[in-house]
Amino acid sequence: MIEAAGLAGRGVLVTRPAAQADGLCDRIAAAGGRPIRLPVLAIAPAPDPTSLRPLLAEDWDLLVFVSRNAVEQALPLFPDQRLPTASRLVAVGQATAQALVAAGRAPDLVPSERYDSEALLAFPALADLRGQRVLIVRGDGGRALLGETLAARGAEVVFAEVYRRILPAISVERVVSDWRQDVAIAIATSDEVLRNLITLARPVVGDDLFQTPLVVVAERTRGLALALGFVHVAVAARADEASLVAACEALVAAETA
Structure with a gap:
């Protein structure tokens, strides 16, 4: 208290x-x-968010959301404005996890202590991603560590930059x-x-x-x-x-x- x-x-x-x-x-x-x-x-949508709809409609083994903003900006761009049921959902932190729950699905993976890429990458479930397709949903110009590490572990990594951070x-x-x-x-x-x-x-x-x-x-x-x-x-x-x-x-x- x-x-x-x-x-x-x-x-x-x-x-x-x-x-x-x-x-x-x-x-x-x-x-x-x-x-x-x-x-x-300040958070602003991507310059042409509708161009991301085909990417978000593809089949992905993992959908990694790096922030609450990523969830909120991406949700309207998914088919039927719903999170896919076939993909595993990954949240970098608790605020992101709460946004996913509010959007209709709890994440399959979310760190319980430190809320950053390093904590997420420590999950055994992400140690071997050979043959996995991973979409990282983020803002423009995010950190390279997460994508580079998942790719080094065998994943095909693609980014959906659904928002911009502006001064x-x-x-x-x-x-x-x-x-x-x-x-x-x-x-x-x-x-x-x-x-x-x-x-x-x-x-x-x-x-x-x-x-x-x-x-x-x-x-x-x-x-x-x-x-x-x-x-x-x-x-x-x-x-x-x-x-x-x-x-x-x-x-x-x-x-x-």
């Missing part, structure tokens, strides 16, 4: 796309924090008038979110951005954040909202200890 004063009035910067921020903001508020919405990433037009000044005063912690749930945060906020707040404690969801992103100049970076135990808030609370506890 979340303690009501866990964040003790601290402002927590939520950088998720606007349509996906409500749950995290609610948890931050329930923990006694002040959620500050600064969506540094939104947003004014940091209108959201945060006094960065030092208002922002105690920032959350960045991917490398791209982190880079976009720097692109949008650094020209406005300068090096104060890098002094802001940061919560991320992967050691890879922590390493990038430190390399880019952040001083205090914590990795949440998982990528779910409860774990993100718990990591924020741990930072507050360490600060006040």
